[in-house]
Every structure is written in C-alpha cells, then in structure tokens.
Amino acid sequence: MKNELFPWLILFLPLFAAAAITLFTLRNRCVSACLSVGAVVAGFILSVLFIHANGWHPEVTETSPVSWLSIGDLQIDFGLKMDSLSMMMLLIVTGVGGLIHIYSIGYMHDDPGYSRFFACLSLFTFSMLGIVLANNFISMFIFWELVGVSSYLLIGFWFEKPSAGDAAKKAFIVNRLGDFGFLLGILMVWGILGSLNFAVLHDRLGADAGALGTMATIAGLLVFCGAVGKSAQFPLHVWLPDAMEGPTPVSALIHAATMVAAGVYMLCRVFFLLNADALHVIAYIGGFTALLAALIAVQQDDIKRIIAYSTLSQLGYMTMAVGLEGPTPAMFHLTTHAFFKALLFLSAGSVIIGLHHEQDIWKMGNLRKKMPITFWTFLVGALALSGVWPLSGFFSKDSILAQALAQHNYLLFGVGVFIAALTTFYTFRLFFIVFLGKERSETASHAHESPVVMTAPLLILAVFSLIGGVIGIEGIYHHMFAGEPEEAAGFAQSLIAPFTHSPLAASMGILAVIVGFAAAFALYSKAAKDPLPAKLGGLATAMKNRFYFDELYELTVIRLHDFIAAVMDWIDRWLVEGFCIGFVRGGTDLAGRGLRLVQSGNLQFYAFVFVLGVAVLLYVVLK
Amino acid sequence: MELADILFYVFAAATLLCGLLVIANPFSRNPVTSAMCLVLTIISMAGLFVLLHAFFLAAVQVLVYAGAVIVLFLFVIMLLDLKAEERRRIRVFGVVTGLVAVGSILGLFLRSLGTTPLNGPATPSIEGDTAALGKLLFSQYVLPFEVVSVLLLVAMIGVILLSKKNLD
Amino acid sequence: MHVGLEHYLTVSFLLFALGLLGVIMRRNLLVIYMSLELMLNAANLAMVAFSRFNDKLDGQVLVFFIITVAAAEVAVGLALIVALYRRRQSAHVEDLTSMNR
Numbered sequence: 001m002k003n004e005l006f007p008w009l010i011l012f013l014p015l016f017a018a019a020a021i022t023l024f025t026l027r028n029r030c031v032s033a034c035l036s037v038g039a040v041v042a043g044f045i046l047s048v049l050f051i052h053a054n055g056w057h058p059e060v061t062e063t064s065p066v067s068w069l070s071i072g073d074l075q076i077d078f079g080l081k082m083d084s085l086s087m088m089m090l091l092i093v094t095g096v097g098g099l100i101h102i103y104s105i106g107y108m109h110d111d112p113g114y115s116r117f118f119a120c121l122s123l124f125t126f127s128m129l130g131i132v133l134a135n136n137f138i139s140m141f142i143f144w145e146l147v148g149v150s151s152y153l154l155i156g157f158w159f160e161k162p163s164a165g166d167a168a169k170k171a172f173i174v175n176r177l178g179d180f181g182f183l184l185g186i187l188m189v190w191g192i193l194g195s196l197n198f199a200v201l202h203d204r205l206g207a208d209a210g211a212l213g214t215m216a217t218i219a220g221l222l223v224f225c226g227a228v229g230k231s232a233q234f235p236l237h238v239w240l241p242d243a244m245e246g247p248t249p250v251s252a253l254i255h256a257a258t259m260v261a262a263g264v265y266m267l268c269r270v271f272f273l274l275n276a277d278a279l280h281v282i283a284y285i286g287g288f289t290a291l292l293a294a295l296i297a298v299q300q301d302d303i304k305r306i307i308a309y310s311t312l313s314q315l316g317y318m319t320m321a322v323g324l325e326g327p328t329p330a331m332f333h334l335t336t337h338a339f340f341k342a343l344l345f346l347s348a349g350s351v352i353i354g355l356h357h358e359q360d361i362w363k364m365g366n367l368r369k370k371m372p373i374t375f376w377t378f379l380v381g382a383l384a385l386s387g388v389w390p391l392s393g394f395f396s397k398d399s400i401l402a403q404a405l406a407q408h409n410y411l412l413f414g415v416g417v418f419i420a421a422l423t424t425f426y427t428f429r430l431f432f433i434v435f436l437g438k439e440r441s442e443t444a445s446h447a448h449e450s451p452v453v454m455t456a457p458l459l460i461l462a463v464f465s466l467i468g469g470v471i472g473i474e475g476i477y478h479h480m481f482a483g484e485p486e487e488a489a490g491f492a493q494s495l496i497a498p499f500t501h502s503p504l505a506a507s508m509g510i511l512a513v514i515v516g517f518a519a520a521f522a523l524y525s526k527a528a529k530d531p532l533p534a535k536l537g538g539l540a541t542a543m544k545n546r547f548y549f550d551e552l553y554e555l556t557v558i559r560l561h562d563f564i565a566a567v568m569d570w571i572d573r574w575l576v577e578g579f580c581i582g583f584v585r586g587g588t589d590l591a592g593r594g595l596r597l598v599q600s601g602n603l604q605f606y607a608f609v610f611v612l613g614v615a616v617l618l619y620v621v622l623k
Numbered sequence: 624m625e626l627a628d629i630l631f632y633v634f635a636a637a638t639l640l641c642g643l644l645v646i647a648n649p650f651s652r653n654p655v656t657s658a659m660c661l662v663l664t665i666i667s668m669a670g671l672f673v674l675l676h677a678f679f680l681a682a683v684q685v686l687v688y689a690g691a692v693i694v695l696f697l698f699v700i701m702l703l704d705l706k707a708e709e710r711r712r713i714r715v716f717g718v719v720t721g722l723v724a725v726g727s728i729l730g731l732f733l734r735s736l737g738t739t740p741l742n743g744p745a746t747p748s749i750e751g752d753t754a755a756l757g758k759l760l761f762s763q764y765v766l767p768f769e770v771v772s773v774l775l776l777v778a779m780i781g782v783i784l785l786s787k788k789n790l791d
Numbered sequence: 792m793h794v795g796l797e798h799y800l801t802v803s804f805l806l807f808a809l810g811l812l813g814v815i816m817r818r819n820l821l822v823i824y825m826s827l828e829l830m831l832n833a834a835n836l837a838m839v840a841f842s843r844f845n846d847k848l849d850g851q852v853l854v855f856f857i858i859t860v861a862a863a864e865v866a867v868g869l870a871l872i873v874a875l876y877r878r879r880q881s882a883h884v885e886d887l888t889s890m891n892r
Binding site: 638664675696722748759781788 | 793797798801802804815816817818819822828832842843844848851852855856860861862867869871873882
C-alpha cells in the first residue's frame with residue numbers, strides 16, 4: 001500500500017489539534033478555529049491523495065499493524081483498515097465534517113465557548129475516524145466509546161442550561177445500554193471464533209459458514225445492540241431528539257452525518273457475522289423505527305426536532321436495508337443521507353441564526369424573500385430527502401426498495417413506500433410553513449441572510465445532494481460487497497438505471513413522493529396554524545407527544561432504578577455503617593472499658609495480681 | 624523424740640503464732656502491738672536458726688532485725704503518732720483475694736513437696752560457726768560483700784535526702 | 792518423728808503465707824511493711840534449712856546478705872512512708888490512691 005503514513009496522519013491530526021487547543025490556545029479564538037479546521041481539511045486532502053495513489057480497491061487493505069496488547073492467547077494489533085468502505089467513509093467524515101467545521105466559524109461566532117467547541121469537534125473527528133479505520137473489534141469499541149464521550153461533551157456544550165446537561169446524560173446512558181450488548185457480542189465472537197480482527201474473522205467464517213454454531217443468532221443480535229444504541233433504533237431511540245439541545249453544527253455532524261451512521265457502518269463492516277435470523281430481526285426493527293419516527297415527525301413544531309426525527313427515520317431505512325441483506329443499498333443511502341441531512345441541518349441552523357435563535361416553525365414564514373440562498377439549498381435538501389428524481393436521495397432510496405422486492409419481503413416494501421410518502425409529507429410541511437406563506441412573527445420579518453462562511457458549505461453540500469446519485473458511489477460499494485465490479489455505465493444510463501433494473505420500486509417511489517407532496521400542499525401551503533389535529537384528533541396528539549415513549553421509560557426503568565438505588569442506600573446506611581462498623585466500634589469500646597478495670601489504683605490489688613502471675617509462672621515451670 | 628525435735632516444734636509454733644498476731648490481732652489494732660509481735664517472731668526464728676546449727680546467723684538476726692529494724696519501725700510509729708485505727712468494715716474483696724493468692728501458692732507448694740525428692744546426707748555435718756562463715760564470706764563472696772557495703776552507703780544517703788523537710 | 796527438711800520448709804511456707812495475707816489484707820501502711828519483713832524472714836529460714844541439709848555454707852552467706860539488704864530497704868522504705876505521711880496526713884492505703892473511680 002502506497003503512502004502508508006497517510007492514514008495514521010489522517011487519524012491523529014485532529015487529536016493533536018484537540019490537545020493543542022485544550023492545552024494552549026483556549027483564549028485565542030482564531031488560532032483554535034484554524035487548528036481544528038486545518039486538521040480536518042488536511043485529513044480530507046490526504047484522503048484524496050491516498051485514494052488517488054492506491055485506487056479504490058487496493059490489494060493490501062491493512063496498514064502494518066502495531067502490536068498493542070498481548071496477554072496469553074489474546075493478541076490485539078492496532079492497524080488501520082483501508083478498503084473501499086473505509087475510504088468512502090473517510091471522505092464523508094473529513095469532507096462533510098470539514099464543511100461543518102467551516103460553517104461553525106460563522107455559527108458559533110458570538111459564543112464564549114468558541115475554542116472549547118472546536119476542541120470538542122476535533123476530538124469527535126478523531127474518534128469517528130478511529131471507528132472508520134479500525135481493523136479489529138477492540139479498537140473499534142474503544143473509539144465507539146470515545147465517540148459517545150465526544151457526543152456527550154458536544155450535546156451538553158451549553159451546560160448552563162439544565163436541559164442540555166440532562167440531554168447529554170440521557171444520550172450517554174442510553175448509548176451505554178447499547179454498548180453493553182455490543183460488548184457481550186464482541187466477547188461471544190471472540191470466545192467462539194478466537195480472534196477479534198475483522199479480516200481474520202471474515203476468513204474464518206468464509207471457510208466454515210457454521211463456525212458460530214448455535215450462538216450465531218444471539219451473537220449477531222448482541223453486536224446489533226451496539227447499532228441500536230448508537231444509531232438510535234427502537235427501543236433506544238429516545239436520546240436522539242433530546243440531543244438537539246446541542247448547537248446546530250453538532251446536530252449536523254454528529255446526529256445526521258457521521259456518529260449515528262457509525263452503527264450502520266459497523267453492521268456493514270461485520271456483515272459476515274450476521275446470519276439469516278439475526279438479519280430478519282434487524283430488518284423489522286429498522287422498519288419499525290423508520291415508521292415510528294416518520295409518524296412522530298408529522299406533528300413536531302421545532303425545526304430541529306422535525307429534522308432529527310427525519311434522521312431517525314432514515315436510519316431505520318438503512319438498518320432495514322442491512323437486514324434485507326443489502327449492505328450496498330444501506331451504505332449508499334448512508335452516504336447520500338450524509339450530504340442532504342447535513343445540508344438540511346445547516347440550513348436550519350442558518351434559519352435559526354437569522355431569526356435570532358428562534359426554533360418554532362409556527363413563528364417563521366416567508367423566509368424565501370429574506371434568505372434566498374438558504375431557501376434554495378434547503379429546497380435541494382428537501383427534494384433529495386423526499387427522493388425526487390434525479391437527486392441523490394431518489395437513487396439511494398430506490399435501491400433500498402428494490403432490495404426489499406428482491407428479497408420478496410412485500411411487507412417491508414409496503415412500509416418503505418408508505419414511509420417515503422410520509423417523509424415527503426412532513427418535509428414539505430416544514431418547507432411550506434418556514435419558507436413560504438406569510439411571516440408569522442416579528443422576528444420573521446426582520447430575518448437576514450447568513451454570512452458567506454455559512455452559506456458556502458450549504459452550496460457545496462447542495463451540489464453533492466444533486467449529483468450524488470450518479471457519480472458512481474453505488475458502484476464502489478457494490479464492488480466491495482459483492483466482490484465484482486458493476487458493468488460500467490454511461491452517464492445517461494445511470495440516470496435511468498433504477499427504472500430499468502426494478503421498475504416497480506422506482507415507480508412506487510415516485511408515486512409516494514407525488515402523494516406526499518400533494519397532501520402537504522393541500523394542508524399547509526396556506527395554513528396559519530396546524531390543521532392536522534382537527535382532522536386526526538387523538539392520533540395527532542400521540543404523534544406530537546412522541547407516542548409517550550419517554551413517559552413510559554420514566555415510569556418503568558427510571559422508577560425501578562430509583563428503587564434499587566434506595567435499597568442500596570438503606571443497606572449502606574444501616575447494614576454496613578450501622579451494624580458492621582457499629583459492631584467494631586462497640587466492641588472496642590467494651591473491651592477498653594473492661595481492661596480499664598485492671599488499673600484500679602489499689603496497691604493491694606496490684607500485689608494480688610503479682611502473686612497470681614508468679615503462681616502461674618511457677619506452675620508452668622514446675623510442670 | 625529427741626530434745627531437738629521438741630524444741631523445733633516449740634519454736635515453730637511460737638513463730639507462726641506470733642506471725643499471725645502481727646497481721647491479725649483480734650485484741651488490738653495498734654501498730655505498736657504488731658511491732659512487738661514481730662519482735663517475738665524474730666526471736667523465735669533465731670531459735671530455729673540455732674537448731675539448724677547456724678549460730679552466727681542467729682545472733683545477727685537478733686542483733687540486726689530485732690535490735691535495729693524493729694526499733695526503726697517503732698521510731699517511725701512514734702514519729703507519725705499513729706493512733707489505733709478505727710474498725711472499718713471488713714472488706715470482703717481484700718479477704719477473698721488474699722485467700723485466693725495464698726491458696727494458689729499453697730497448691731504449688733504441696734505439689735512440689737510431694738514430687739521433688741529432698742536428698743542430702745542423713746546426718747548433716749557442717750557447722751555454721753563464725754570462723755567457717757567468715758572464711759567463706761571473705762574468700763568466695765568478697766565482691767558481694769563490698770557491694771553490699773556500698774549499698775548501705777547509698778541507702779543512708781537516700782534516707783537523709785528523703786526525710787529532709789522541703790526548704791521553701 | 793525425726794525433723795527433716797520438709798518440716799522446716801513447711802514452717803517457712805506458712806510464715807510466707809501469713810506475710811502475704813498481711814500484705815493483701817491489712818490497710819495500715821506500716822503493718823503492710825511489717826508483713827513484708829515476715830516474708831523476707833520466711834525466705835531466710837528456707838535458705839538456712841537448705842544450707843544445713845545439703846552440707847554447704849553458701850546458703851548462710853546468702854542469708855547474711857539478705858539481712859543486710861533488708862535492713863537497708865527498711866530504712867529507705869520508712870523514710871518514704873514518713874515523706875508520704877507528711878503529704879497526705881494519713882497512713883491508710885485507701886486514702887493514698889489518687890486514681891479514684
């Protein structure tokens with residue numbers, strides 16, 4: 001592999017930036033921003049150079065390993081895996097991440113914690129790159145946890161707000177639940193197969209497909225638990241909407257483009273470990289999550305929450321694709337999703353800044369005139385998300401629907417189509433309320449466009465959302481997972497490829513878009529307030545209240561946890577402290593009092609004790 | 624029964640009786656009475672020494688003990704002008720501990736007496752007269768002799784120091 | 792019956808026991824001291840008896856020294872008692888203890 005040093009540099013430059021900022025330049029805003037942005041952009045350039053030198057499918061896909069841990073049978077080498085999957089992810093993380101770093105210079109301009117923000121962003125970039133480049137389960141798990149820590153630091157960035165601190169804790173704790181299952185799965189895999197290195201595991205399972213034996217399903221599902229936590233699938237989906245307490249660039253980077261995608265990435269990386277039963281479960285959980293999230297999104301009023309639930313829904317789509325034995329569609333959708341979701345979040349951030357931190361969509365309106373660039377880029381993002389041809393979202397969503405058909409899973413196909421309609425519906429609901437119509441509040445009428453440092457990344461992301469479907473991303477993934485390259489197609493051919501390969505999926509997708517758009521137009525294009533609650537009544541209320549999942553968890557899990565904590569407190573206070581320590585204390589006290597009686601001050605008593613002592617001594621001697 | 628044996632019993636009885644009177648006189652609790660009984664005890668013991676052919680020691684016993692030590696006791700009693708103490712109630716604790724102590728040693732004594740053989744010539748031949756004792760004292764035990772004289776000097780100095788009144 | 796070593800030792804022991812009883816039971820300082828002298832005398836008797844019945848004079852030499860030391864000890868002890876009496880105005884053992892319950 002040529003330029004072997006590059007992956008190491010790409011990985012560690014953000015860490016150096018984070019360390020340097022934390023230790024040295026916290027007071028110097030400009031230098032901190034330059035360090036952080038520089039590290040990410042350098043990473044992107046190095047990635048491009050590396051791919052240019054080695055091509056997308058190099059022979060050797062791992063850098064020479066550094067022996068890190070060697071205990072008995074366990075040998076963990078720390079190496080960097082550079083196959084096409086990780087190379088694509090590198091480009092996404094450094095590319096989209098770089099754009100978001102640049103955007104943050106404008107967004108966080110007035111914030112007192114400016115340098116700290118960039119340090120945390122760099123730490124996150126380092127951790128995410130670690131996950132992407134890891135070549136064995138252990139280093140992936142370490143970076144997995146590091147990503148969780150970075151997410152905690154960034155969600156709770158405005159820590160003076162209690163809600164932000166609570167959201168950060170919620171995210172971390174819920175993630176830990178998933179990671180617990182993940183760790184069990186890793187241990188199981190290691191116990192049965194004897195290695196943690198992905199390449200070694202791949203070869204072992206390739207040679208003997210039944211190597212995991214009866215535990216195959218359980219091992220696969222436990223490993224999936226990690227994805228459930230990190231990618232916010234049901235039932236651990238509750239942390240993602242609360243994570244919107246963090247600044248918008250954080251939401252864009254972590255909770256749209258990269259960190260939540262890590263779960264899907266991990267599933268694709270260890271796809272060979274998952275057997276048919278596990279994949280079945282994965283598909284249905286993904287589908288259910290997607291449906292649930294889409295329904296909730298229909299009735300949310302906070303611009304960031306709507307996009308957050310949209311992310312949840314799309315993550316469900318990706319998981320569903322993995323479960324339908326389609327890692328290629330899943331990764332393809334992950335890539336395009338990174339583009340348009342980051343775009344949507346950054347546009348939303350632009351709107352929020354323009355309206356002086358207003359996030360309620362019912363206080364916005366007619367921003368088309370006031371913020372034209374944001375308007376057009378948001379439109380591109382919305383069209384891509386809905387899956388309108390020929391934007392990137394259409395191609396990736398269609399590949400997932402086609403996969404469902406190929407697996408003859410008509411239930412999930414129907415669910416996917418319905419969700420596509422819902423997606424279009426709530427996306428354009430948002431679009432109509434925020435950008436069209438009349439101003440709904442004072443702040444809306446005083447809105448202004450954002451500075452260039454924020455709109456330039458928007459434009460770049462919009463371009464990629466437009467063309468992302470036809471620049472060959474799918475081909476690269478197909479080569480990686482299926483083993484042989486796709487037939488090279490011309491540009492025009494790739495534009496209409498979905499219609500030729502699986503016409504049913506493509507047409508149903510287009511139909512769903514049209515239905516959703518029509519419904520949104522009818523209901524919201526001229527609405528002053530939300531008409532759905534009147535039409536749907538109780539269902540609308542449930543959707544607005546997120547189907548009461550948080551309340552359910554509070555009642556069951558949290559109360560149980562508090563109860564256990566109270567019991568432990570009682571044990572500690574009364575048993576350990578009262579009984580055991582009291583025992584020792586009382587015993588010593590009694591012994592002391594008893595022994596004091598010997599010192600009576602009575603001369604004759606002392607003489608008596610002398611005599612007794614002498615008698616004992618003589619008795620022993622004379623025996 | 625020889626005369627020696629009869630005399631032994633007489634002197635032994637006298638010693639023990641007077642010893643008893645020293646510690647527990649039912650008629651008088653005056654310390655002077657105790658001192659007098661102690662004199663009698665010592666004189667009886669001198670008799671016992673004579674019966675053991677330790678003539679020099681018998682004389683020394685009477686001279687030093689009865690003549691000097693008891694007189695010293697009496698001096699101090701007179702100096703402190705101790706009256707006969709009132710009968711305080713008998714402390715059971717004291718009696719009990721005393722009896723226990725004595726009992727334990729009694730047991731030991733009886734046991735060792737029963738088990739240990741007391742050998743020796745049937746008819747002892749050594750006479751403890753002055754010349755023999757003096758020869759032994761000044762040849763083999765001359766160092767302890769000198770040390771004891773120093774001890775006496777130290778005791779004298781100590782006594783003088785202790786009985787000084789505080790010069791305030 | 793012929794008087795032997797055991798008889799002398801028994802007398803010595805009984806005298807010692809009497810002295811011990813006096814030390815533990817009596818409460819007048821001087822009487823306690825006199826009982827102490829009784830115990831010393833008992834030891835002297837035993838020494839002389841052993842010396843006689845083992846045909847050695849060393850026991851008697853030791854008794855000589857014991858008497859000397861006893862005399863010195865009595866002198867010093869009585870001086871102490873006098874000094875104590877001057878302090879506490881009492882020669883009663885119960886009054887002299889300062890570690891009261």
